Amino acid sequence: MIIKTSRNGFQHPVASEITSRAVYLDRRRWIQNMALGSAGLGLAAWGSREAVAQAAYPRPGKLVPLTGGRSLVAGATTVEAVTSYQHASTYNNFYEFGTDKADPARTSGTLRTRPWTVAVEGLVQKPGTFDLDDLLKLAPMEERVYRLRCVEGWSMVIPWMGYSLAELIKRVEPMGSAKYMEFVTLADQTMMPGLRSGVLDWPYVEGLRLDEAQHPLSMLVFGMYGEVLPNQNGAPVRLIVPWKYGFKSGKSLVKIRFTEKQPATSWNLSAPQEYGFYSNVNPEVSHPRWSQATERRIGEEGGLLAKRRKTLMFNGYEPQVGQLYAGMDLKKFY
Numbered sequence: 001m002i003i004k005t006s007r008n009g010f011q012h013p014v015a016s017e018i019t020s021r022a023v024y025l026d027r028r029r030w031i032q033n034m035a036l037g038s039a040g041l042g043l044a045a046w047g048s049r050e051a052v053a054q055a056a057y058p059r060p061g062k063l064v065p066l067t068g069g070r071s072l073v074a075g076a077t078t079v080e081a082v083t084s085y086q087h088a089s090t091y092n093n094f095y096e097f098g099t100d101k102a103d104p105a106r107t108s109g110t111l112r113t114r115p116w117t118v119a120v121e122g123l124v125q126k127p128g129t130f131d132l133d134d135l136l137k138l139a140p141m142e143e144r145v146y147r148l149r150c151v152e153g154w155s156m157v158i159p160w161m162g163y164s165l166a167e168l169i170k171r172v173e174p175m176g177s178a179k180y181m182e183f184v185t186l187a188d189q190t191m192m193p194g195l196r197s198g199v200l201d202w203p204y205v206e207g208l209r210l211d212e213a214q215h216p217l218s219m220l221v222f223g224m225y226g227e228v229l230p231n232q233n234g235a236p237v238r239l240i241v242p243w244k245y246g247f248k249s250g251k252s253l254v255k256i257r258f259t260e261k262q263p264a265t266s267w268n269l270s271a272p273q274e275y276g277f278y279s280n281v282n283p284e285v286s287h288p289r290w291s292q293a294t295e296r297r298i299g300e301e302g303g304l305l306a307k308r309r310k311t312l313m314f315n316g317y318e319p320q321v322g323q324l325y326a327g328m329d330l331k332k333f334y
């Protein structure tokens with residue numbers, strides 16, 4: 001694979017990714033007016049009994065717009081408001097930039113996201129290094145509204161921009177021996193003040209079974225709220241696996257490896273009894289130190305006293321992903 005050096009400056013996508021404000025607003029209206037029936041594109045078709053149109057949300061207008069050719073809403077079981085951009089971009093877990101929720105928004109300005117490459121290695125026929133610009137063009141950009149459920153007991157509803165991870169997987173042609181994927185994220189002392197702390201072994205590494213990674217809901221994400229990702233949310237490219245606790249979705253990805261054996265993952269290494277390899281959202285399997293039966297929606301009125309919501313099996317995506325775990329003891333494979 002040829003490595004191309006980006007001719008675009010910091011956070012300036014190629015012209016094809018930039019949509020005029022008018023087109024953008026038009027698309028917004030279309031989403032707003034999208035009836036259940038017209039959501040029958042791709043994934044939404046099989047989630048459509050649960051899917052409901054989300055309220056439109058404003059594009060914050062802080063970063064470069066990133067728009068998708070089509071939009072879909074996946075996995076909402078009730079009408080749920082999209083979390084405000086303000087909350088989604090200031091209440092973050094990104095330990096490379098500090099462990100306080102407010103740290104990443106404050107300290108991630110030092111992250112340089114251009115040039116950026118993602119190396120794909122291991123058990124594939126076509127290993128290589130992808131330039132971010134090539135990744136942006138690899139498949140049509142889609143907008144998907146997913147719930148994000150953190151293992152700590154809070155959740156958000158976020159409109160992500162990206163495409164199925166499966167699009168990348170099929171291009172590199174996994175060998176028959178490939179059973180797992182390992183996702184390695186950036187660990188650069190010069191840009192990430194949090195690396196000085198020993199909370200985790202750096203780099204932050206996560207993993208998925210190959211069939212989980214190939215599931216169409218698993219998403220390679222480049223943007224949110226119609227713009228490129230802000231640094232604190234994992235710029236320039238991250239994973240989103242919506243039926244698993246948030247920590248499975250690594251931010252600022254630099255390397256993807258296909259392996260035969262289950263990869264060792266950062267959170268599992270740091271506390272194996274608390275964070276399993278699977279970490280599927282499951283209200284019936286408690287964390288050793290707290291119940292996972294309910295969650296607090298970030299941004300809802302009432303702060304810490306706000307009414308908690310019931311956590312849904314597989315974060316509400318059971319109809320789509322339940323089959324991946326047929327016959328598995330989910331208490332054992334937590």
Ligand SMILES: Nc1nc2c(c(=O)[nH]1)N[C@H]1C(S)=C(S)[C@@H](COP(=O)(O)O)O[C@H]1N2
Nearest residue numbers: 092093094095150185204246247249250251
């Ligand atoms: N590299 C890296 N990725 C990471 C984390 C991290 O600390 N470092 N935190 C994870 C956790 S615990 C959660 S809940 C989500 C939070 O994503 P958000 O800040 O975009 O909501 O990112 C995940 N990805």
Ligand SMILES: [Mo]
Nearest residue numbers: 150151246247
């Ligand atoms: Mo999390």
